[in-house]
Amino acid sequence: MAAAMAMAMAGPVPELPRLWQEAAALAGAVRGALGPRGGRALLLRPTGEAVPTRDGRRLLEALRLEPPAARVMAARACSHRAATGDGAKSFVVLLAAVLGGLRAAGGGAGLRRALRAFEAQVLERAAAWGLRRHWRPAPPGLPEALLEPYLAGRLGPGERRRLARLCAELCRRCAPAAAARPEALRLLARRFAALHAAVPGLPLASSTILPGIVLRRDFAAYCPADGELRALLVNEPLQPPLTAPGVEFVVDSEGQYEASLRWITRRTEALMKHLQSNSVKLLLSSTKQDEVVIYYAQLYGVSVVECLLSEEMALISEITGVSPYAPFGDNMYREITETAVASFCQPLLLGSKRCVHIGFTSVCAFQPHCLILCGPVHGVNEQHAAALQEAFTMLQQLFKTVDQRGECKAEGESQNKASDVCSWDSSPTQKQIVVENVSCNSNQVFECQLKALSDETETKILDPDKNSSLVDKQKSYSTAVLAACSADTVTACELLDVGKGLEKTCCNIVPFKQEESCVGIAQDHSNSLIEAGSVLPAGGYFEILLHYYIQYYAKQCQQSEVAVVSNVVADALLSIPKALYRTTERDSFTKFYLKAVNSLRRNQPLPGNEEGLESVYCKYQLVVSVLHCVTELLSIDLIIGIKRPVQKIEDHDSEDDF
Template sequence: MAAAGSEQLRLWQEAAALAGAVCGALGPRGGRALLLRPTGEAVPTRDGRRLLEALSVEPPAARVMVARACSLRATTGDGAKSFVVLLAAVLRGLRAAGGGGAGLRRALRDFEAQVLERAAARGLRRYLRPAPPGLLEPLLEPYLAGRLGPGERRRLAQLCAEMCRRCAPAPAARPQVLRLLGRRFAELHAAVPGLPLASSRVLPGIVLRRDFAAYCPADGELRAVLVTESLRPTLTAPGVEFVVDSEGQYQASLSWITKRTEALMKHLRSNNIKLLLSSVKQEEVFIYYAKLYGVSVVECLSSEEMALISEITGVSPYARFGDNVDREITETAAVTFCQPLLLVSKRCVHIGFTSVSAFQPHCLILCGPVDGVNEQHAAALQEAFTMLQQLFRTVDQREEWKAEGESQSQASDDCIWPSSATQKQLVIENTCKQVSECQLEALSDERERQILDPDKSDLLVHNQKNHSTPVLVAHNTDTVSACECLHVGKGLGETCCHIVPFKQGESCAGIGQDYSNCFIEAGSVLPVGGYFEILLHYYIQDYAKQCQQSEVSIVSNMVADALLSVPKALYGTAERNGFTKFYLEAINLLRKNQPLPVNSEGLESAYCKYQLVISVLRCVTELLSIDLVIGIRRPLQKIEDRDSEDDS
């Protein structure tokens, strides 16, 4: 037990150190950190991923924490700073509870399946509301407020929303388009240093950050072809040697190449091809005939740019079949315009494509004072598109308790529940669900004092021992813990924790409606500022009272208290006692079953917040599953099994 306690202390200290490094930059009131690059350049940032990666932590468990926080950020586009703050609070609660070992890991899994999901489904869900259709700024502004300064977020939120609406005029196409914007944003924007952010704009088409190798103005719609090889005819083939015996033969060879190049260019022009996009540099003779026959050429496109154009137009690169220059060209893209574009002092290529998908090509011209600021803005916008994708995600309930709910609904006709005069039923908005007043029992005064006057040492940065030897976490623990976390629903019937589905005075018919296919539906949002954590905190505590298994009940109260660490950090830089006031007002509304107030600061995705909680709990389970850390002084060598000659 002592060993387990010291291990939990070490984990909490490492998590608290990470949380202490980032909590000052959390939320819209957070400050900026100044990162120094190896080149000596100073970069101010509030980005959680950059802050965590810049720490270059050495302890293996801390590296696991950073990796899981960055993984959540890559998946949802949000939550790296909140992840470590919540993780430190959960580990602190576990240490205070004094549990450990396999029983604690099992209690964490049981809590997720039996308490967390039910609290979200039957408590949190009633306060969720759909995102305003077509209105993205209320989501984008608070999201960018945690990463950028107040003078930048509004303009960038407008640009992000405008680009989304222009690229996906049809709302039904938004999920597909947002995925493309997230994957290809590097190719769908052009950074322009030296201009104010107000000069940024969204342009139709795409901008290639290079000049024409040959430019021939053309009016009206034209055709374009993609190539990935040099179109200059060759005199040899692979494995064939070409021998020139005299100057006359050499000149004849050059003449043949010239004629074949001209013939190929005539063939391209006869197919109405006036634009050639090449991933390689073409020969001078080809450029000469391109200008002669009015074909514009853009060279040295990256593989990502070629892939984007192929995805937009649905065409594949053109490939010649030997000397058959007259082969029919079927893979051509429709181009609405093709013109040079001057961005400050750099000439670029501006092309408009006719898309074969729901994505309507547009490009963002992103202006900023210096390159470093443009990089931060571009990274924030790309992750904003990733965050917006989560609006179309749902969280489905487990099959085990869905079936349980269906069976209870079918048996509702035979249920007769005695009512009590002291149990007043409350109608929840426009649903048939009813809960008893005892189910919404208030927290005790002692409990509230513990919540409102927390131990101030939960986010202190503790001195860590320096590790002189590089260390490596045994990777087999990742596999084991991942499997355990992904299959937390298995064996629910074998546990002794029982969640009472409803109490006396509740309607059986209403309970059946509470078990829908998902408890966080697509587009579900909440006001920003800690309301999600307060709601989940309140209903987890409510369900913890019904849990008959002591370990799960302890974990429930511990997680409920840990959830408050995020709004505490958010209000840490606000007015004095800001969190206390916010907490008491929110809890009072919940006790009276009143709706949450409308928050003018904006909205946030309920799916992202729920995934944050799940990711933290699974990271804790993973950390508690590590049994051995091996220190190594050199890279591992690959060992191949070879049968010995002496083996019989």
């Protein structure tokens, strides 16, 4: 068996200190490019081209990682980025902080079980009954407020503002109706390669949006036509073959060969006449057509565009509902029914390249538009296109919601057991449910019916049946403690390691009464852990809020291991805002942290900023993905290096074969 697998290395799993060292090395490679104030890394391609970038996925993929555990970390960060469109750099930074905290806490045999219990018993409560008070619905439409902070971590200030406006405008044009936005975002993310055309050598300000689709090919045959025209899609040559595949064709003389060529020519001409009789004016082909086909196409007034990319053919089929035509079947002269309708078809000059501009009539709610993306060089255009494509993936997450687990939903029905919070184990088979909101109810996310909460009400738990909020009920409880703590809070906190021992610096202020909050939220809100369209101010607010509420719920845990993990994760969350504010003025993170925590303790709105908004769903999924990655790393028992792929073992093989 050992000879067949050719094992190069076998050994026990890396210990927690080694895992932390590898994660810290990855975090050090990407931390400098994190956030809007981060710098750029210069990647050198094998061709010698130097590409500056701030993209976390590109940075991780460019690293030549040798340790297997480090490869797993980078792969999980990129997988999370592919699923949500965001968070590769934050993933690595948070992962390193969690592993470092677990290492400092001493680890333990029950660490994996404690991580699962923490997610079910502390993290979900902190999100459902803590963060809920602060998030707000997304503003109407697809605002630049969501796109600018997203692009700020990848592009420069001037680039991100222009591209954010283009991205929002493209989505509005492709989906004028709000009900079509989820499907439009999915199609834009999946088919963006065919929905944009890059033009190097021009400034970014020259970028624009054109109706229809731009095919990056010139006409092989162009016959101008006015008004609507029918387009036919083909995936094979239209010149008929002399024989079927696999059948030998024998020519005895030159006369037979010339007769065969005449037969092919007549057959091709007949096919073009047939297309003309069916009002086909445009032929879109994914293959190269013969000169005879081009000649007769021009003769009978059929424009031809050949050698189209598979992405372009797939996009046309998807928006028109038309399948490619098979010209040679049992009856070549059958009626052609599957044709796309184009409102216009004309040549277009982009820079020095001739293209084809076609306006298709869509059979779905998606209205095709093409983004003309300009940039000084090809590498810059490539970075802009990748950032926009992932921005559409990120915007899809606004329509998603995370449901609470069964035990969390039932807590409102068992308030007499409040002292037993965090005292049961969660089943590993119970997974969080992600639901896609694509029904008409999702319109409320981006329409005026879902009004944005004002700053005065964002920190309250809304209850339409009561005259006062739970926050108001808490004021009498916390007034005396606040008076004792507010005077020298800044001085005391600056002398401490901010983020550790929050129960001391925050003077044990309870966010809201447990026995009231659980019942109120269970009655006034749905069973969603994260509701569709939930956003928070960008710039570290999510991490500080979750840090605050995790530490509060950790105090109620009777399991010591869960409490340790809770404090580790709570402190690790602060590593992201610390990295975001490291390049600003001195002690900027400390001041930001204290302002936010003092606002929470006083039940006041969070201090405003100009960073924009970010999706609560994306940020929550980042934390969950990191915890799952930590659990996976801790569950590795053996690392095996294989020099060659393992051969498939058949059932009839004997032991002697090995």
